[in-house]
Amino acid sequence: MNELSVFAPVLSSVNWDNVVNFKIILLSIVLEALPFVLISVLVSAFLHNFVSEDFIRKIIPKNRLLSTVPAALLGLLFPVCDCGMVPIVRRLVMKGVPLHTAVSFMLAAPIINPVVAAATAFAFRANIDIVFLRLGTAFFVACAAGLLCSVFFKSSELKKDAVSHSHSCGCCGHHHETEDVFPRKLSLSSKLLRTIYDAGNEFFEMGKYLVVGAMMGALVQILLPRALLLSVGQHPLLSVGVMLLFAFVVSVCSAADAFIAASFITSFSPGSLVAFMVFGPMIDLKNILMLQHSFRLRFVLWLAAVVFSLTAGAAYLINHF
């Protein structure tokens, strides 16, 4: 049996014991992430209903450097999960916020914010330096990508139909749904009700990626013997590549990915875990889909490639440090 599970993990894994193990691991990730995801969607819905984009735009300076670097720190005031980022960013760009500012905000805010920092610190209590490496790397990548963007792209890069058609992506579908349910002129109490309603809808938008991510994580844990992972996981470059790929596929929310990364702490190099937690919230399957709904494909691919290279480079350096 033991030999079998090494040589044919897939075959031997289809048995009752592994189904039970799959359930336990899946549920443990979901349960642990749930409070953070709920807080994140509530904050995001609150901001959606109570803070206007005009206000945010007003405080952005015209200077390229002055607008890119603070934009990367805006998440500290504006703690959104990456799942809610793309619709906001598109609206910001439509309202005249420079593309590079929006990009650096979009890349950094899902990571450099109190909720995610707290979740990461929880998950990596034992290795607190990983938390700082994550935040630092995210800051560097977001600023660098934003500045490069200001060099390469002068226009808004928005898709033409995205400008006229204000609900081009499924994820913002609930914004106009809510307007049907609740009246337009809102008192404070109905604004609060609407916030909770929005949060509920956003929970489903994000939650499904979390659950699917947790499922893939649980499957990987069961199917891959650690000994096999260890051989790749400690390689300074290969481990980073594997984790970047993993981050792209699982599309897990930035408030929860730290817990998934923490489950790999014994088998993967620190650089690769940081890469997972930096690249995932910035560019992943679900973000790319939402992005190419709103922006030109050429720009989306450019952005993905730049973020990929910057993260991989930083992670490689961390592994050699």
Next chain:
Amino acid sequence: MCKLKARYILDAHALMRAAILLGFIALLAWLVNTGQLTLYIHPRFAGLIEIAGWLLLPMAVLQALSIVRAASPFEQRPHAHSHNSQWTYLPFLIVLILAFALPGNTLNVNMVNSKGLNSQLAAPPATTYEMSRPLAPQLRQMSRIDVTDRDYAEIVNELQFFPQEYAEKKIRMTGFVFRPPETPKSQFSLVRYVVMCCTADALPYGILCELEDAAGYQDGTWLTIEGVVQNATSEDKTIPLIKITSLQQVAEPEAPYVFPPSQ
């Protein structure tokens, strides 16, 4: 005028969402009230889980309230343009079905292989404990080391990294039987899962034991053993080996995992 007559819309999305949110609230309440929460996460998260339950409640109520609603005159067919199908709820349903339908079980011995036993890992997993040895003075004084749930991970690490210091010490511990590949007939490892945050990060910690009729105990059997710590060599490393003097087959403990206390 038929236009003024109120039309009512049954919102299938709201129905599904309300049902799933209620399902999650029921799941959390059930896990907390039956004490099963520790099968999944470290007890220190219990408070957060309760908060999550209370946050879900108003969301569920608001979704439930919008299941049936009057259509506004301007509204077309609801969700005519929605890109979301009911498939998006499948992941949530899978979680709820797995949670309620499968027995509340513990990670079983199958996982040890994919996780890798502490003694097999290349790098010691607990860089956490790196050379801070709070228990060492206490353990040295004891005539017999009684391994408690609380100190399990610490003590196993002590034995693993400093086997010479504990040679000829008496020890009493509980765990389940596991045999890594190529274990001699007279040996097995006595193992427990150590959980830092959630069961997803559970790591099997074990110590090699020696017993003449070791073959009589299947993998996954829970034992309380008494024995003497000895030193053996494996791949040029000194490792601890407990020579079992007496043992007792026991039921799986109610708290099968060990949770190292928060620092």
